[in-house]
Amino acid sequence: MTQPFLAESDVLVVGAGIVGLAHAAAALRRGRTVTVIDRDSRAVGASIRNFGHACVTAQSGDLLDLAHVARGRWLDLAGAAGFFAVQHGAVAVARTATELAVLDELAAGREQGEVRLLDAAAVRDALSAPGDARIAGGALLRDDLRVDPRQAVGSIAGWLSEQGVRFLWNTSYLEAGDGVVQTSRGMIRAERTYVCVGHDLDYVHPAEAAEHGIRRCGLQMARVAAPDGVTIAPAVLTGTSMLRYPAFAETAAAETLRAEFLATDPAVIDIDANVMFTQRPDGTIIVGDSHRYEATMDPFLDEATSDLLLARVAEVLGAGPLRVVERWQGVYAHSLTGPYLVREVADGVTAVSVTSGVGMTIALGLAERVLDRPSFSTSVPSPALHSLTKAN
Incomplete structure (x- = not known):
């Protein structure tokens, strides 16, 4: 007797993180019926462990194009699903002449108003805090949100469900072929399947993950109580961010900046830090982060690394010791081969992973490209990749 299918739809999405939900939303907009499966009862991975920052302006090349498309989709979804989204940009804080030079170069290469240079007083106003005495200026990155x-991720899933997308939680993807996907709960028939499982691609399609060089990046992050009176509308980046994001790292001044950090603050280079922070709607501040890379990530957090990150954030704010509310380890997919992977792994089955730590920034744009171009497949580095990975 033939076993009935658990579900049948035009599109099956594996993974209910932001990459998977982006593909579900893109398919829904195109009038397709959609099923989403996830091995957990809700999203608990990289998509909820980050800063919530769509870092649009600091991308370049292909990533910048994808980020701009994604920005529009974020705003569309926020309006439809009713979740918090603010368009106050990001402030890059400069505390040295070299950091100012990086921002000057970036501003000179962008359209007027996209990168607006700020004096020290304007930066302190954006921080609503005394700020580090060394603050020399900064820049407002207009298009970040x-x-x-x-x-956000839970709200998008809830809204998609209301629109008719079927979610099957606690359901694991096992294998696929000939329009049928085998899961831990039974078979699903789908014309197209998108496997969006991030760094766990090596569990289900190990050959493709190995070919793309996917490994896990572990981050140390924390949520802290805001110092009295601190309300910060934009995301806040620092000089370490200028070593990581491609639009900064491609400037001539960035190499000098790296040398300065190695000479004056090598500890942040040792932990591959991106000292930055964003404020949640409840007033608490997400701070971080460090980066380490392994095929299998140990779960243990190093207290010295946490102390260093907290101290550097407190310096930027000009605040005393910060009171930690929560700590956690973020994990995302990383590769030196390319900033994202789109690969046909079987007939009608496409694996999609963002492998450069900018999933929240580009996922909604990448899904549009994948859905518009069913044969699209790449693991070739974008022009920005070499600068993006200099810190790694």
Whole structure:
């Protein structure tokens, strides 16, 4: 006797993080019936463990194009699903002449108003805090936006469900072929399947993950109580961010900046830090982060690394010791081969992973490209990749 299918739809999405939900939303907009499966009872991975920062302006090349498309989709979804999203941009804080030079170069290469240079007083106003005495100026990155990662992903899933997308939680993807996907709960028939499982691609399609060089990046992050009176509308980046994001790292001044950090603050280079922070709607501040890379990530957090990150954030704010509310380890997919992977792994089955730590920034744009171009497949580095990975 033939076993009935657990579900049948035009599109099956594996994974209910932001990459998977982006593909579900893109398919729904195109009039397709959609089923989403996830091995957990809700999203608990990289999509809820980040800053909630769509870092649009600091991308370049292909990633910048994808980020701009994604920005529009974020705003569309926030309006439809009713979750927190603010368009206050990001402030890059400069505390040295070299950091100012990086921002000057970036501003000179962008359209007027996209990167607006700020004096020290304007930066302190944006921080609503005394700020580090060394603050020399900064820049407002116009097109960046913020969401609350803990709210946004769940809200998108809830809204998609209301629109007719079927969610099957606690359901694991096992294998696929000939339009049928085998899961831990039974078979699903789908014309197209998108496997969006991030760094766990090596569990289900290990050959493709190995070919793309996917490994896990572990981050140390925390949520802290805001110092009295501190309300910060934009995301806040620092000089370490200028070593990581491609639009900064491609400037001539960035190499000098790296040398300065190695000479004056090598500890942040040792932990591959991106000292930055964003404020949640409840007033608490997400701070971080460090980066380490392994095929299998140990779960243990190093207290010295946490102390260093907290101290550097407190310096930027000009505040005393910060009171930690929560600590956690973020994990995302990383590769030196390319900033994202789109690969046909079987007939009608496409694996999609963002492998450069900018999932919240580009996922909604990448899904549009994948859905518009069914044969699209790449693992070739974008022009920005070499600068993006200099810190790694």
